[in-house]
Amino acid sequence: MRTRQAIAGSALFFIAAPGMVAGLLPWLLTDRYRLPWSTQPGLVPVAWVLIVVAAALLLHAFARFAFEGLGTPAPVAPTGQLVVGGIYRHVRNPMYVAVLSIILGQALLFSSWALVAYATIAAIAMVSFVKFYEEPTLARRYGAGYEAYRRAVPGWLPRLTPWRCQ
Template sequence: MTVRKPSAIAGSAAFLILVPGVVAGLVPWFLTNGYGLPLSSSAAMVAAGSILILGGFAVLLHSFARFAFEGAGTPAPIAPTERLVVGGAYRYVRNPMYVAVLSIIFGQALLFADGSLVIYACAVAVTVFTFVKLYEEPTLARRYGHEYEAYRRAVPGWVPRLTPWKSA
């Protein structure tokens, strides 16, 4: 399915609200009774949590934009990119969206000193890792072939590289 950039932008925005918005926003909101918990009594935990949330949100927005502008598609499996997305944050880690979502959830756990969010983040991490291994990586290998395999060998999936990868 070929997606034009305006459609890719709209589709990526809708997917951003629907999936990460629910996983990193709505579910944590419910788990914390509408963020009704007091902030952590530790200034260091509030600071660390805030940094994880803001950094994760910035990486998430950047990554979604890359799908629309670089890949001419969306992160949604029903409207995939025309080109493999390997620029921006993708030069450091293959899964910046998932890393960002987990950062946001762990950040909220620190901000609110809420153990249920740590358990939830761990469940999300296992689910995402399984999805990537069983569906996403094989699908990308079939769709993009040698280009994806070279990228996969050079860029780690979960812990970012210190230097950006440069495609051939």
């Protein structure tokens, strides 16, 4: 897949997947006509930092797929090589971590227990998808390289020091 196609495919998948999961669905689960300010004013800056930082990391992770992997995060148009640079040196599943962080930031911003419940359901779905589909698929596709990466880089809680490829 060429770089332009990878960028276009990643952009479309960005709108279709995280755009729906961390954008449209949380919006539908909240009182959309109320200003999104927490009943705890001290949480508003925390919520915004969580949302903005997670969104930046999500965009970075998508860009890595297009530029480093020359593919997309979508299973129908996978990367040609294992993506292990940038944020992927700290955590194996940065897109899922970022999406969940965005949802939890919105839960804080809107003081919404519905979004906390939604984040919990989304987390269960994401962990299950990774465990039963992504990891076996990546192990088959990339073999020993993926297994070494999987042993060195945690899936969900980022390591502080970046992993160095051998």
